Amino acid sequence: MSKSPNGKSRASGRVTLASVAEHAGVATMTASRAISQPELVSPLLRERVEKAVEELGYVPNRAARALASSKSNVIVVLVPSLSNTVFTAVLQGIQDALDPHGYQILIGNTRYSDAEEEKLLNVYMQSNPDGILLSGLSHSKAVQKMLDTSRVPVVSMMDLSADPQQLSVGFSQTQAGHTMTRYLIDKGYKRIGFMAAQLDERTIKRAEGYRKAMDEAGLADPRLELMVADPSTIALGAELVGRMLSLVPDMDAIFCCNDDLAHGAIFQCQRRGISVPRQLAICGFNDLPASAWMNPSVTTIATPRYRVGYESATLLRSVIRGEAPAHTHVDLGFTVMARESA
Amino acid sequence: MSKSPNGKSRASGRVTLASVAEHAGVATMTASRAISQPELVSPLLRERVEKAVEELGYVPNRAARALASSKSNVIVVLVPSLSNTVFTAVLQGIQDALDPHGYQILIGNTRYSDAEEEKLLNVYMQSNPDGILLSGLSHSKAVQKMLDTSRVPVVSMMDLSADPQQLSVGFSQTQAGHTMTRYLIDKGYKRIGFMAAQLDERTIKRAEGYRKAMDEAGLADPRLELMVADPSTIALGAELVGRMLSLVPDMDAIFCCNDDLAHGAIFQCQRRGISVPRQLAICGFNDLPASAWMNPSVTTIATPRYRVGYESATLLRSVIRGEAPAHTHVDLGFTVMARESA
DNA sequence: CTGAAAGCGCTTACAG
DNA sequence: CTGAAAGCGCTTACAG
Known part of the structure; x- marks a missing residue:
C-alpha cells in the first residue's frame, strides 16, 4: 500500500498530511491549507483533499502542528x-x-x-x-x-x-461576606458567629467582610470566630457547630463560609434538637442545590460560578x-x- | 546573547535544548540525555547541563518531544x-x-x-x-x-x-441493583418502587438488577418503575416521589438509582409530612457525603469510585x-x- | 559515556 | 490559487 520507509525511519505508521496530499494529487501545503484555511483553496482541490482525508482516515498530529506554528x-x-x-x-x-x-x-x-x-x-x-x-x-x-x-x-x-x-x-468576596453578615444583623441577630474551614484566599476575604460588618454594628467579638484549616465538609460543619455553641453558648446565628459547613451544622442541630432558625440561625455561602431543598431551606449567597x-x-x-x-x-x-x- | 536567527526564522524566542547544550558546552543530544535519562550521562556533564537549565530557565517543549519520540x-x-x-x-x-x-x-x-x-x-x-x-x-x-x-x-x-x-x-452495576433491592425485600417491603433518571448505561443495569430481584421475590409490577431521561438532581427526586406516590399509593419503599434523587425524595417527604422510613422507605445509590448526615440518614450503596x-x-x-x-x-x-x- | 545527522509531521514566509 | 523548501525543537538509531 504505502511506500516502505527506509531502515532509519521512525515513522509512526499513522496517516500523514503528506500521504493525504499524495492521494489527492496536490502539494502538502495545499492539503494543509485545505484543512486549516479552506477558503484559500479552490473548491476543486479542496474537495479532493477532503475526499482523501475521508478515505485515508487522516487524523492531524497536534504536536506537529503546535511545533510548526508555535501555537x-x-x-x-x-x-x-x-x-x-x-x-x-x-x-x-x-x-x-x-x-x-x-x-x-x-x-x-x-x-x-x-x-x-x-x-x-x-x-x-x-x-x-x-x-x-x-x-x-x-x-x-x-x-x-x-x-x-x-x-x-x-x-x-x-x-x-x-x-x-x-x-x-x-x-468581591469581601463584599459578599459583608453583605451576608449585614443581612443577619438586619434580621436582629446579635451574637453572630463565623465558621470557616480550608482558609483559602476567598474564605479569608469573606471573614474580613464579616469582621467589618460586625465592627460597624458594634457587635465584634473575636470569640465568635472559629476558623480551621481542614477541608470543608458536611462532617466538619457538624463538628464545628458543636464546638462553637459550647464556646459561646449565647450565639444566636452562624455565618458558615460555605454551604457544606452550613448543611453539616444544620444536620447536627436537627440531631441535637436545636431548632433552626428559632434557637440558632445558620446561613451558608454558594447556594449549592441542596440548600433550596433542605428543611429548613438554607439562607445563603448565590455565586455566579x-x-x-x-x-x-x-x-x-x-x-x-x-x-x-x-x-x-x-x-x-x-x-x-x-x-x-x- | 544568543545568535540572531536569519530572516526566515520562525523561532519562538523560548530557550531551547540547543542553547542549553551550547551553554553547557555539550552536544544537544547529551543535553537531551542529561534531562531524560541522566543515568546515561557522566556526573560532570550532567551537572553542567543541569546548571545551564537552571541559569537559562529552560522549559522543555512538549510538542517537540512528542513529535520526535512519537510518545x-x-x-x-x-x-x-x-x-x-x-x-x-x-x-x-x-x-x-x-x-x-x-x-x-x-x-x-x-x-x-x-x-x-x-x-x-x-x-x-x-x-x-x-x-x-x-x-x-x-x-x-x-x-x-x-x-x-x-x-x-x-x-x-x-x-x-x-x-x-x-x-x-x-x-457489577446489575448486581449492585439486585443487592439493594434484595436488601429492601429482606426488610419486609413489598411494594418497592424504582426511581431512575438520566438513563445512562449504569442506571439501566441497576434497573435490570432491581427487576431480577423483584421477579425472584414474586413482587414484580411494571407500575412500580418510574424512569425519566432528565439529569439526576435533588429537584427531580423531589418531583418524582410525588408522582410515584400518586401513581401507586400503596408503595412502601423506593429504590432511587442515585443519592441525588434519594435526597430530593426525602426532602419532599419531610415537607409533605410523610415519615421516612415509617410510611415510605427510601434508599439511594453511591453514598454521597450528605447521606450519612441527613435526618434520616440515607441507606445506600457505597461505590469505590x-x-x-x-x-x-x-x-x-x-x-x-x-x-x-x-x-x-x-x-x-x-x-x-x-x-x-x- | 558522547556526538553528528536525520527525522518526527506539520506550517510559514516567499515566490509565482 | 498553488507549491518547493526550510524550519519548529526535540529524540533516535548508529557509530565511536
Missing part, C-alpha cells in the same frame, strides 16, 4: 479542587466558552496548595499554552515569575483584583486574539438567597 | 459528567495514579452523549494519546472503530465487561508498558450502607 491551542486551567461543586461549575463554563474554538483545556487540580500550583504550572508550561486561567488573585513568587517571564496571557477567576494590570473575573468560568474564558480568548479588553475587571456580582434557616 | 505521554479520560461527584472522585483517583509518572491528562466531558463522546475522542486523538480511559462499556460504532484502528490501549471504567478482550475496572479511577489508571499504565495484565477485569465491589431511611 499550541492549549489553555491551562488551575482550580483548587475538583470535589467542590463550585469549581466544577466554573470548569463547565470554561468548556462551554472554549470548546467551540478548538482549544484543548488542560485542567490542573492544585488542592489548595501553592506548592502544587507551582508544580503543575511548571509541567503545563511545557505545553506552551496560549493562555492561562488561574483561581484567585494571590500566587507564590515562583508562579508569578513563571507567568511574567512566559508572557502568556492570564485571567484570574473568582475575585476582583485591585491591580489594573491583572485581569480578573468574579465578584458558571458565568465566572464562561466570562473568564471569553476574556482570555479576546486577549489571546490581541484585543484590548473593554474591562480588566469583570464584576459578576452575587445574590442573597433569603430562605428559612436565617 | 505523547498523554492519557485521555472521558467521563459523562463533571458535576456528578462520582466522576470527580474517579478523576481524583486517576490523577493520583498518573501524576507521579509525568502523564498529561486530557479530561473530556461527554455529558452523557454518544455524539459528544465521538466528537471529543476525535479531537483528542489528534494528541496521539498513549492510552484512553473510558466510562462505561458500550460506545457508538464510530467510537469503537476509532479505538480499534488506533490501537491505543483502552480501559473501561465503572462496570465489568463480559468480553475478555475489553479491559474493565469497576463493579476513587479506587475505580486509581486502579483503572494503574491497569492502563501497565498495558502501556507492554505488560500482560494479571486480570482483564478488576472487580472492586460495593457495600450496602444500612442506615435509617430504609
Whole structure:
C-alpha cells in the first residue's frame, strides 16, 4: 500500500498530511491549507483533499502542528479542587466558552496548595499554552515569575483584583461576606458567629467582610470566630457547630463560609434538637442545590460560578486574539438567597 | 546573547535544548540525555547541563518531544459528567495514579452523549494519546472503530465487561441493583418502587438488577418503575416521589438509582409530612457525603469510585508498558450502607 | 559515556 | 490559487 520507509525511519505508521496530499494529487501545503484555511483553496482541490482525508482516515498530529506554528491551542486551567461543586461549575463554563474554538483545556487540580500550583504550572508550561486561567488573585513568587517571564496571557477567576494590570473575573468576596453578615444583623441577630474551614484566599476575604460588618454594628467579638484549616465538609460543619455553641453558648446565628459547613451544622442541630432558625440561625455561602431543598431551606449567597468560568474564558480568548479588553475587571456580582434557616 | 536567527526564522524566542547544550558546552543530544535519562550521562556533564537549565530557565517543549519520540505521554479520560461527584472522585483517583509518572491528562466531558463522546475522542486523538480511559462499556460504532484502528490501549471504567478482550475496572452495576433491592425485600417491603433518571448505561443495569430481584421475590409490577431521561438532581427526586406516590399509593419503599434523587425524595417527604422510613422507605445509590448526615440518614450503596479511577489508571499504565495484565477485569465491589431511611 | 545527522509531521514566509 | 523548501525543537538509531 504505502511506500516502505527506509531502515532509519521512525515513522509512526499513522496517516500523514503528506500521504493525504499524495492521494489527492496536490502539494502538502495545499492539503494543509485545505484543512486549516479552506477558503484559500479552490473548491476543486479542496474537495479532493477532503475526499482523501475521508478515505485515508487522516487524523492531524497536534504536536506537529503546535511545533510548526508555535501555537499550541492549549489553555491551562488551575482550580483548587475538583470535589467542590463550585469549581466544577466554573470548569463547565470554561468548556462551554472554549470548546467551540478548538482549544484543548488542560485542567490542573492544585488542592489548595501553592506548592502544587507551582508544580503543575511548571509541567503545563511545557505545553506552551496560549493562555492561562488561574483561581484567585494571590500566587507564590515562583508562579508569578513563571507567568511574567512566559508572557502568556492570564485571567484570574473568582475575585476582583485591585491591580489594573491583572485581569480578573468574579465578584468581591469581601463584599459578599459583608453583605451576608449585614443581612443577619438586619434580621436582629446579635451574637453572630463565623465558621470557616480550608482558609483559602476567598474564605479569608469573606471573614474580613464579616469582621467589618460586625465592627460597624458594634457587635465584634473575636470569640465568635472559629476558623480551621481542614477541608470543608458536611462532617466538619457538624463538628464545628458543636464546638462553637459550647464556646459561646449565647450565639444566636452562624455565618458558615460555605454551604457544606452550613448543611453539616444544620444536620447536627436537627440531631441535637436545636431548632433552626428559632434557637440558632445558620446561613451558608454558594447556594449549592441542596440548600433550596433542605428543611429548613438554607439562607445563603448565590455565586455566579458558571458565568465566572464562561466570562473568564471569553476574556482570555479576546486577549489571546490581541484585543484590548473593554474591562480588566469583570464584576459578576452575587445574590442573597433569603430562605428559612436565617 | 544568543545568535540572531536569519530572516526566515520562525523561532519562538523560548530557550531551547540547543542553547542549553551550547551553554553547557555539550552536544544537544547529551543535553537531551542529561534531562531524560541522566543515568546515561557522566556526573560532570550532567551537572553542567543541569546548571545551564537552571541559569537559562529552560522549559522543555512538549510538542517537540512528542513529535520526535512519537510518545505523547498523554492519557485521555472521558467521563459523562463533571458535576456528578462520582466522576470527580474517579478523576481524583486517576490523577493520583498518573501524576507521579509525568502523564498529561486530557479530561473530556461527554455529558452523557454518544455524539459528544465521538466528537471529543476525535479531537483528542489528534494528541496521539498513549492510552484512553473510558466510562462505561458500550460506545457508538464510530467510537469503537476509532479505538480499534488506533490501537491505543483502552480501559473501561465503572462496570465489568463480559468480553475478555475489553479491559474493565469497576463493579457489577446489575448486581449492585439486585443487592439493594434484595436488601429492601429482606426488610419486609413489598411494594418497592424504582426511581431512575438520566438513563445512562449504569442506571439501566441497576434497573435490570432491581427487576431480577423483584421477579425472584414474586413482587414484580411494571407500575412500580418510574424512569425519566432528565439529569439526576435533588429537584427531580423531589418531583418524582410525588408522582410515584400518586401513581401507586400503596408503595412502601423506593429504590432511587442515585443519592441525588434519594435526597430530593426525602426532602419532599419531610415537607409533605410523610415519615421516612415509617410510611415510605427510601434508599439511594453511591453514598454521597450528605447521606450519612441527613435526618434520616440515607441507606445506600457505597461505590469505590476513587479506587475505580486509581486502579483503572494503574491497569492502563501497565498495558502501556507492554505488560500482560494479571486480570482483564478488576472487580472492586460495593457495600450496602444500612442506615435509617430504609 | 558522547556526538553528528536525520527525522518526527506539520506550517510559514516567499515566490509565482 | 498553488507549491518547493526550510524550519519548529526535540529524540533516535548508529557509530565511536
